[in-house]
Amino acid sequence: MTASxxxxxxxxxxxxGQRGWRAxxxxxxxxxxxLVLCLLPWVLPSQALAxxxxxxxxxxxxxxxxxxxxxxxxxxxxxxxxxxAYAAGLGxxxxxxxxxxAIPFGMLVGGALAFVVGLLSIRTxxxxxxxxxxxxxxxxxxxxxxxxxxxxxxNGLRGFTVARIExxxxxxxxxxxxxxxxxLMTFAAAALWFVSRVLGSPFGAVIEAIRENxxxxxxxxxxxxxxxxxxxxxxxxxxxxxxxxxxxxxxxVPLDTLSIxxxxxxxxxxxxxxAGSFFGPFIGALxxxxxxxxxxxxxxxxxxxxxxxxxxxVLFLPKGIWGTAxxxxxxx
Amino acid sequence: xxxxxxxxxxxxxxxxxxxxxxxxxxxxxxxxxTAIIGPNGAGKSTFFNLLxxxxxxxxxxxxxxxxxxxxxxxxxxxxxxxARSYQITNIFPELSVHENVRVAAQAFxxxxxxxxxxxxxxxxxxxxxxxxxxxxxxxxxxxxxxFLAHGQQRALEIAIALVADPELLLLDEPxxxxxxxxxxxxxxxxxxxxxxxxxxxxxxxxxxxxGLSDRILVLHHGRLIADGDPRHIQSxxxxxxxxxxxxxxxx
Numbered sequence: 001m002t003a004s005x006x007x008x009x010x011x012x013x014x015x016x017g018q019r020g021w022r023a024x025x026x027x028x029x030x031x032x033x034x035l036v037l038c039l040l041p042w043v044l045p046s047q048a049l050a051x052x053x054x055x056x057x058x059x060x061x062x063x064x065x066x067x068x069x070x071x072x073x074x075x076x077x078x079x080x081x082x083x084x085a086y087a088a089g090l091g092x093x094x095x096x097x098x099x100x101x102a103i104p105f106g107m108l109v110g111g112a113l114a115f116v117v118g119l120l121s122i123r124t125x126x127x128x129x130x131x132x133x134x135x136x137x138x139x140x141x142x143x144x145x146x147x148x149x150x151x152x153x154x155n156g157l158r159g160f161t162v163a164r165i166e167x168x169x170x171x172x173x174x175x176x177x178x179x180x181x182x183x184l185m186t187f188a189a190a191a192l193w194f195v196s197r198v199l200g201s202p203f204g205a206v207i208e209a210i211r212e213n214x215x216x217x218x219x220x221x222x223x224x225x226x227x228x229x230x231x232x233x234x235x236x237x238x239x240x241x242x243x244x245x246x247x248x249x250x251x252x253v254p255l256d257t258l259s260i261x262x263x264x265x266x267x268x269x270x271x272x273x274x275a276g277s278f279f280g281p282f283i284g285a286l287x288x289x290x291x292x293x294x295x296x297x298x299x300x301x302x303x304x305x306x307x308x309x310x311x312x313x314v315l316f317l318p319k320g321i322w323g324t325a326x327x328x329x330x331x332x
Numbered sequence: 333x334x335x336x337x338x339x340x341x342x343x344x345x346x347x348x349x350x351x352x353x354x355x356x357x358x359x360x361x362x363x364x365x366t367a368i369i370g371p372n373g374a375g376k377s378t379f380f381n382l383l384x385x386x387x388x389x390x391x392x393x394x395x396x397x398x399x400x401x402x403x404x405x406x407x408x409x410x411x412x413x414x415a416r417s418y419q420i421t422n423i424f425p426e427l428s429v430h431e432n433v434r435v436a437a438q439a440f441x442x443x444x445x446x447x448x449x450x451x452x453x454x455x456x457x458x459x460x461x462x463x464x465x466x467x468x469x470x471x472x473x474x475x476x477x478x479f480l481a482h483g484q485q486r487a488l489e490i491a492i493a494l495v496a497d498p499e500l501l502l503l504d505e506p507x508x509x510x511x512x513x514x515x516x517x518x519x520x521x522x523x524x525x526x527x528x529x530x531x532x533x534x535x536x537x538x539x540x541x542x543g544l545s546d547r548i549l550v551l552h553h554g555r556l557i558a559d560g561d562p563r564h565i566q567s568x569x570x571x572x573x574x575x576x577x578x579x580x581x582x583x
Contacts, residue, residue, distance in 0.1 A: 200449050202442035209435045212424035219384070219422070220492065221410035221439035230444060 022330075029278045030196045034189045036282075038182075047177045049293050051184065053286050055246045058188045060269040060281030061195055062238025067267070068276035069199065070231040071211030072122075075130045076137025077266045079117065080236035082258030084110035084243025086144065086157055089253045093160035094150075099174075099248060100165075103187065106244035107237055113140070114236020115229065122228045134260065141258040157253040174248075184245045191241050196278065198234060207231050211276075239266075268310050274320030283322045335398045337362045337530050338383070338414075338500055343392030344554075345378050352378040353554045356392070362499070365522075365531045367541040370551035371574065376534045377419060379551065380504050383532070384416040385409040396500070410439065415498035417489045419505045419534070425478035429469055429488055432477050433460035436492045463495040464488075467521060483514030487521065494525070501531045507540065519544065542566070550574070 025032075041050040063077050088106035091097040097105055121132040144151045151157055165174050165183070174180050198204055206227050209217040218224045247253050256262060265288070273284020291309065295302035317324045336359035344354040353375040360366055368376050381387040383394065385406035393402045396412055404412070424432045437459045442448070450456075464470045467487040472480060477488060486506060493501060506522065507515045519540055525531060526544065535541050541548065541562070548565040550558040558568045565571055 197449075198446045200451075201446045202438050202448065202450055202453065203444055203446040205431070205435045205438060205450060206443060208427065209424055212426055213422060215418075216422045216424060216492070217435075218407050219410065219416060219418075220436040221407055221496070222443055223405075223407045227444070230446075234446070 057282035057285035058242035064281045066235035070207040074133040076133035078262035079137035079140040080110045080239040081243040084240030085247040085253045088244035088247040089157040110240020111237040118229045118232030161251040274323030280322040339395040343389045364546045367545040374551040375554040413499035415493035416502035430473040437495045463491040467491045
């Protein structure tokens, strides 16, 4: 409170050091992510694992927009992931859409669902919000289960295999896992760039302010409810995109995609990697799936091991892998 | 007579069967400092919450610059020109001191823009730094807000309100929880602010109020029992009766 001895210019020039490397990392986060994604199929034990990391990493990135940055713990994000997947599959199988149109179609359906779920759920806060999102996601799950003739019910959605695609006139064998990986990766990379723009935008500052202090954000002149619905919808859109990529990848959509286990896994991956950081969700998805891959070789009860690791993280490293690394580097 | 900046007419607020505030009528002229006092539970915070849109009044009207703003959603108030601070420090704890104020300034520029980079709005940085300089926090601009001392957090909250350049500034116990030294700094800051702004102030520290305000409103059991300049209020028999046993506060 005493009169400042620093001049503004002095302070602006001020302690760069640690802020400097953080700013540089933030500026390069998209190219860096894309580079890592390009290398993924060559460094992981299997290409199947690389595709899963890509898709689940993207879901976690979308989820993180809501959970990590806006501070809303949704427990129903499988609904948007699943809706994207089912819509893409149905678009190809039933409506005869080409694969590239199935992606925006799936995003439209998943995004619209997220908008509606967002409108309904943001009326509540904290645990009640989580419960409402969970309940609405279960509603979507049971709808898919009951609408047997359209969705295939328990057997999942089938019959929309994309075997060959054309990219700017060039035929590409979509059954070749590595070619498929790079096609899907292009969409994931575009989504990462989009999320990075959102986080660096004025709206990105608004959602962080809402996470930090909703009352203050409102007093500052922000329509908190509307901002939350927008964040919810953007988050759902990214998850729906991941869903469409998942459908194209597997050529079936298992009913499980919409299940509460999937919602839980999305939360776990995000927390494991570090909520509220750009790289965290991808690292979380990588760690989770890698653990599953390795431990499953050795025991069918891999969930016990992964669950234990998760609990240890929540208890002792609540910032997750990446969040802890950042904090450690910053020396705090 | 010119239109008052703010005028409340017969406003009241009930919570179920409990009447927190009833039948308050007052008008506030520009560029004056008005203090609102009263024992605990007198309705001061409710009054402030009505004036800042946190609560809608259950009776009466609020006019700002002649316009009826009763029932306007809270987030619109700062855009009308009414900003406030809270009794319990209300900042963005994990954000930097600078970002706390920058994001407040941003509300007047971009609220839903998901595309342009924030760095392109450098005038917001300058505005934020100017507000921080005004409250003496410019040297701490890179600090995470939660690491500031209590008094500095209160000052930061005032900078957040100031950056909106409000015509009406509502300060709810700006010196709450402060020691004598921090209080002295805050009073100096408030004197500076009061020079060219309309300020409404809830406070308990009587000595500070007497020195700072042009006018005092006294609330008791949700009703306005006195309204006048400090000297008048000090000698008001009703006020003296309400504050009986707290007379040392006048010393």
